Amino acid sequence: MSATPLPHLARGVDHAAFPTLDPAATIRFYRDVLGFPVVHSICAAGWGPEKHPDFVHFFFDIGNNDRIAFFHYFGFEPPMVSERGDAFARFNDEMPGFYITSRHLAIHVESEEHLTEYQRRLDESDWPTEMRVQHETIESIYTHDPNGYMLEITRALRPVTPQEDQDAAISVQALLDIADAGTLTLDALLQRKAELILAHAEEWEQLTIPEEVR
Amino acid sequence: MPTIYVLDVPENTTIVEVASRHSHVAVQAVGPYVELSSSEPIVIDRRATGCRHAVWYSCLAGLSASRIVQWDKNALRIEAA
Known part of the structure; x- marks a missing residue:
């Protein structure tokens, strides 16, 4: 199907970054509800040729030394077309829900016990588990974080062959x-x-x- | 002649089993796939397979000289193209 594959040099997610309009809820959700350690942050004055606001960039460990990171831009209120969507993208009523929720982050856990533990933490918070589903080879829980981003936590029911x-x-x-x-x-x-x-x-x-x- | 390919993984076992209950369906291994071919339309009753939706709606790996006539919660029906 292809010639000799290129050497695969990448080593997982360093960080995936998202904007947040609600840093307090974001910290409560990731640090206090899920228990993800804070591992890095940058507090910076705006700079650059564009009119760039002052901002804070903060990181949570999502396991494996991979990180999810957020930007909060002080005083910035983005123009939003509607209430549907998340802090990054909003959609009008013509956009079907399956498309909006197709972009999501899934975090891996090793066992049913660990999945249930995260479900318990979410269910005791302001962001309860919205569903728990067994797909063919995985089991997942889902919620939306305080920014409207869909978060999945998942475990493998068997190894991939x-x-x-x-x-x-x-x-x-x-x-x-x-x-x-x-x-x-x-x-x-x-x-x-x-x-x-x-x-x-x-x-x-x-x-x-x-x-x-x- | 309708021919379909199903990946040989445990979740698909009952799909192959239900399809092959029809005497006109021939079953053979092709690499890691099961090839089901038939002189007549291939009809698989979902409830007989016991498959839930995630497995059911992703069970087809390939279609050869065939078209999907029905693929819903009740059945999968494949006819010659």
């Missing part, structure tokens, strides 16, 4: 192919996947399914 990784690679190649061909539909994707499955099936070595999956 090499076959699923292979299938994902084929799906993505098929998606690229149909996008290049100008026909972006599920039907076209599944047709192209079948072609790739047949083209590559014989060369696949028998992949070992981990014992714990069976």
